[in-house]
Amino acid sequence: MKILLNNREEEFDKESFSINELLILKKLSFKMRIIKINGTLVQKDSYDNTYIKDSDNVQILYLMSGG
Amino acid sequence: MKFSEIKSHLAKFRVGIAGAGGLGSNCAMALARSGIGTLVISDFDLIVEANLNRQFYFANQIGMKKTLALKENIERTGSATRVIANQIELNPDNIPLIFSGCEVIVEAFDMADMKEMLIETVLIRMPGIPLIIGSGMAGWGKNEYIKCRKIDDQLFVCGDETTEVSEDLPPMAPRVGIVANMQANLVIEILMKK
Structure with a gap:
């Protein structure tokens, strides 16, 4: 499947996977973040049971301390 | 468009600012000078000496409540902006109440x-209200990495999205000020389209 990850097209072998699988696959380990799929916020406790499908728009925003 | 026309347009709006530190104090000053009608500013903190390297406060304000000192400093600019100062710690229950009626939240x-x-609360409980985040502004230099990114119609992020504050990478006036002013600039861009 092809997805849009932070405005960049990425291709994967699988047909679908959970957000947690994506985070492991892409080695995205930084914990302070906001994830939206097709404009909808995914809450932290749903990372295991929320699935990403073909042509989804996934936005990950990292929150850095400082201000 | 003349500045007087811009100002009278911006005077119709109310903007929420969550935090009155380096980002909030500088962003609020820029918005007040631009003529925003009302600023709703929330913070629970008092001013300490370490704040003065980047926050819009003065040495004789150490010990004051940040929201009240900021209101005072905005008034000193002669701006007609009305400041609603909430000396309170924001949480998921009070955020929708405090910022109700705001057209944009910073x-x-x-x-x-x-x-x-804050992001989770606004996205879930205040759908459709644009929210402008600051993320990544520690240290100095690296001008070319500071940018503004539109996530979607509701969520925007200003900053380099990379540098986190640490002992060797403290927050400093230039980069924090750049991001605070980018946030203010984006508030104005959003409101000028309304």
Whole structure:
């Protein structure tokens, strides 16, 4: 499947996977973040049971301390 | 468009600012000078000496409540902006009440966990209200990495999205000020389209 990850097209072998699988696959380990799929916020406790499908728009925003 | 026309348009709006530290104080000053009608500013903190390297306060204000000192400093510019100062710690229950009626909300916290709490609360409980985040502004230099990114119609992020504050990478006036003013600039861009 092809997805849009932070405005960049990425291709994967699988047909679908959970957000947690994506985070492991892409080695995205930084914990302070906001994830939206097709404009909808995914809450932290749903990372295991929320699935990403073909042509989804996934936005990950990292929150850095400082201000 | 003349500045007087811009100002009278911006005077119709209310903007929420969550935090009155480096981002919030500088962003609020820029918005007040631009003529925003009302600023709703929330913070629970008092001014300490360490704040003065980047926050819009003065040495004789040390010990004062940040929201009240900021209101005072805005008034000193002669701006007609009305400031509603809430000396309170924001949480998921009070955020929708405090910022109700705001056309745009600026996230201006320093701690990442507070940023996350505010974003989740606004996205879930205040759908459709544009929220402008500051993320990544520690240290100095690297002008070319500071940018503004539109996530979607509701969520925007200003900053380099990379540098986190640490002992060797403290927050400093130039980069924090750049991001705060980018946030203010984006608030104005959003409101000028209304």
